[in-house]
Amino acid sequence: MTGSSRGPNDPGRRDRIIEAALDVIAEHGVTGATQRRIAEAAGVSLGSMTYYFDGRQQLLVEAFTRLAESMSDRYRELLDAARDVREARAAVVEIICGPVWGRPRDLVLSYELYAFTARDPALRDVVGSWMRASRAALGKHFDARTARALDALVEGFSIHNSMDTDPTSRADVAAVVEAVSAGATPPRPDTEG
Structure with missing residues (x-):
């Protein structure tokens, strides 16, 4: 189960994170696609990543x-x-x-x-x-x-x-x-x- 139970403030954030993950993978490869880089590329806090994804593995699979x-x-x-x-x-x-x-x-x-x-x-x-x-x-x-x-x-x-x-x-x-x-x-x- 992902993060907290309250709803998202930005309904497009999850999609933005997935697209940012693809951009980061394209630029740095899977090994360079850290959660920190993806969060930065998506313009979200590193902590907010856990609201949408159980971890890096789930994010990579979804991307x-x-x-x-x-x-x-x-x-x-x-x-x-x-x-x-x-x-x-x-x-x-x-x-x-x-x-x-x-x-x-x-x-x-x-x-x-x-x-x-x-x-x-x-x-x-x-x-x-x-x-x-x-x-x-x-x-x-x-x-x-x-x-x-x-x-x-x-x-x-x-x-x-x-x-x-x-x-x-x-x-x-x-x-x-x-x-x-x-x-x-x-x-x-x-x-x-």
């Missing part, structure tokens, strides 16, 4: 959950707008090459999430939920095996392109997406949603 949900929403919006497989392929290319995965801050936060999850199993549920959401969005257009392959492709290309001095071009990404999904069978109606 990474927010990141995963935000990324999933952007991913899903592009795929939901696709009316057919051709448009779904174009959406996958946009996810890889556009700002959905390509924002430097989001990439750094994703790397931090993966590294933190490798060391702390409590975050595996967050990552697992994110992967299931991504595959479900892809599953509206592609069979389960292809959706899984495309999801891995999204992450792989995004990571490689962010690190490579000669990133894969949009045209080459599109060719690979086409090749991976060429033999895909349409999803069965009873597996949609």
Whole structure:
């Protein structure tokens, strides 16, 4: 149970703390994301952090959950707008090459999430939920095996392109997406949603 029983004076404070945690993680990494730094970035007292969170661990889990949900929403919006497989392929290319995965801050936060999850199993549920959401969005257009392959492709290309001095071009990404999904069978109606 968190802190005191009286209500918050600033209803936006909890969200501000979570966003500040993501900013601090992006700048200093998980190991540098101390409660003191996060409180300072959020413009709140260190003591007031205990009102909203049982500790640093809970705050990190909630911050990474927010990141995963935000990324999933952007991913899903592009795929939901696709009316057919051709448009779904174009959406996958946009996810890889556009700002959905390509924002430097989001990439750094994703790397931090993966590294933190490798060391702390409590975050595996967050990552697992994110992967299931991504595959479900892809599953509206592609069979389960292809959706899984495309999801891995999204992450792989995004990571490689962010690190490579000669990133894969949009045209080459599109060719690979086409090749991976060429033999895909349409999803069965009873597996949609």
